[in-house]
Amino acid sequence: MGMPIAFFEVVSDDHERAQKFYAALFDWQVxxxxxxxxxxxxxxxSGEGAIGGGIGPSAAPGxxxxxxxxxxxxxxTSLDRAEELGGxxxxxxxxxxxxxxxxALLADPDGNPVGLWA
Structure with missing residues (x-):
C-alpha cells in the first residue's frame, strides 16, 4: 500500500502576505x-479527512x-531508502x-524538497 500525502506547506519571505493570499484565494481558514x-x-x-497544511515564515535562505x-x-527508514535511490x-x-x-526533509534526485511526517 502506498504512503499518503498528509500535509502541505507554503514557506514565504512574507508569510503574512502569503497567509492572506491563500485564505482569500481559496477561502481557507488560517x-x-x-x-x-x-x-x-x-x-x-474540505471536511473530515481532508489534507491540511501550514503557511509560515522562511527560516533559512532558499x-x-x-x-x-x-x-x-x-x-x-524512508530517508535511508531515499538516499539509496539518489536523494x-x-x-x-x-x-x-x-x-x-x-x-524530516529530503531532496529528490532533481533537488525538489519533499517532507516526511510520522
Missing part, C-alpha cells in the same frame, strides 16, 4: 500561532516554496512542538 513564529495552520474547509509531506511509518537528506528526523509528531 490559524496563526504566535508561539510558532507566526506559522499558520490551514483548514481548507527554503521558500511549496512542499508536500508524505506520512511514513518510519522517518529514518539526499536535508533535515534529519526532528520533533515537532506539541503532539504533532516528527518530520
Amino acid at each position: 490559524a496563526v500561532d504566535p508561539g510558532m513564529g507566526g506559522y499558520g495552520l490551514v483548514d481548507t474547509g 527554503d521558500t516554496g511549496v512542499k508536500i509531506y508524505v506520512r511514513v511509518p518510519d522517518l529514518q 539526499t537528506v536535508l533535515v534529519p528526523p526532528t520533533d515537532l512542538p506539541g503532539d504533532y509528531g516528527r518530520f
